[in-house]
Amino acid sequence: MPDTQTEPLLTSLAHGGGCGCKIAPNVLADILSEMPLVAGNTNLIVDAATSDDAAVYRVNDTTALVATTDFFTPIVDDPHTFGRIAATNALSDVFAMGATPIFCLAIVGMPIGKISNDTIRAILAGGQSVAETAGAPIAGGHSIDAAEPIYGLVAMGLVHPDKLLLNSGAKAGDVLVLGKPLGVGIYSAALKRGIIEDADYAEMIASTTRLNTPGSDLAGMAGVHAATDVTGFGLLGHLSEMCRGAGLGGVIEADRVPVFAGARRLAEAGVKTGASGRNWDSVKESVRLERTLSDSELDILCDPQTSGGLLISCSPDAVDRVLAAFARHGHTDAAVVGRMESAKAGVRVV
Template sequence: MLRCLPTITDPAVLISTSTADDAGVYRVADDLALVQSVDYFTAIVDDPYAFGAIAAANALSDIYAMGARPLTGLNIIGFPKKRLPMEVMYDILRGGADKATEAEVVIIGGHTIEDSEPKYGIAVTGVVHPDRIISNAGAQPGDSLVLTKPLGMGIITTALRIDKASDEVMAEAIAVMATLNRAASEAMIVAGAHACTDVTGYGLVGHLGEMTAASGVGAELSVEKIPVVEATWDLARQGIVSGGARRTEDFLGERVVWASAVPAEAQLIVCDAETSGGLLIAVAPDREASLVAALRGAATPAASVIGKISADPRHRIHVRH
């Protein structure tokens, strides 16, 4: 789709659409670059305040994934004012504002349109030193892959729509989705991470596929080491997954090599879409322990070494049990 856009020739553009990275980066001075991203989506939980907080955390995550510091945001909201009371919109915005305040980000404006269903997100601007950008294109063979949140958000929120998710499971999922990736980003910067991406709409395998393609490498994953919200397994066995799982699997095709021991539900989980997922970090093996220790010290939802980067010119991802 993006191929129809004009080729970018401005030398100040450091990162654009060519590597499917999490944000665009534009140099404004020798020691300063702007990092910009926009993200919004329809309501995935029933509580409007929680929806606002999750959407804000999700939008900020793209900036954190680049090793940057978010500064300002512009709200984007679509709302069916003839169908829902305005108090619902206020609660969505309040959830987003509180999460932005937690992140020390200032919401300086925004835009609202009338829509058929609630949609909310933020256009975020951050800053980073041009020499300290962490893109998805720097992974090196031998790097350890570390994940900072458990999987299962897409499956659980899909289950909610058909009344298959308990209050306890939803509470756990909301807590994970509303957690900022700020502490994880700070830890990976200190550890000298080679590459990073956040795990969102293309699922773990989809975003890892973008990283391996951009970096010119392959990867190996171990399913038993991947953190997953426990209730997700039973839901996946029931076939409760979003449409994103099948699309990711079809898109990557033969680039993903599944070991025979990997069960069908595990394949669905690692391919399924996530909302406000964790950071997937590629770090040198001799920095793995310090990164994991820092993540655990910061109480990130997960701090799991789930695989490694391999030398593979075909950019394949080998998934074993």
């Protein structure tokens, strides 16, 4: 068994990291194109048809069960922090549906013999600490000996069926609010290259370990019509899914999108992930650029976010209440980034 002082860095054992290792959306769509959708169960009120954040099963008239899973390879080298980020990211899909988490199961794949038991134990402890903070203890799970380190959760939550937040419920004229700045993928790329500054690393960790708890408060709030979380497909990718679900167009006001200052600086220096290009290839046919964007600005809009922010579609008169809900939960960088419009499903960047 390797010594914790001499074993390889976690990120060196993975070909990608965080949500940047997700299968590109166009490739995933092709893989799933001939898979039949679930039919015949009226209690399964959300399935894969709208690419929503979780599946939802109606238990009774007042309770629905939200179920989701998310896991990935290391985005950082510190094992405890990796566990915290992975757990925060997995729980985000529950919050994005407006639900309250109740318990989790762990998904663990580790290269036994390449990293120590102490390292694996620290990863699990990091995830457990976040799950318990969210009120959703890890009740069990499954583990395998894998070529790359993989960790994540199956997360369960409860919500009233009438308060469920879907990614398909946006209405024309809605305002779009983003809960966290963009740039996590760029930071993770800089980390792997050994060029990230201490302040930027601290900023990345603070964001990726901040639970998207505002989602529970936004469920049932008057004027809040739709929600999703921005993760591996980037802002343009996840907004495109929201547009397809609602049959509407989306508008991103590029100058209003919050971006970590360090990530913008790194992007302008050419730092990016391989996933940002794949994300752009997946959406470019449905995205219209109505202003000139530099390569770095486009990379930021396609940057894969690990444990990214919630994207909320709400009526204009609900914006102040939505921003106040984000602020109550410590999401002080939440900002209006665009709007929904009556148009063919697609995204305009202005």
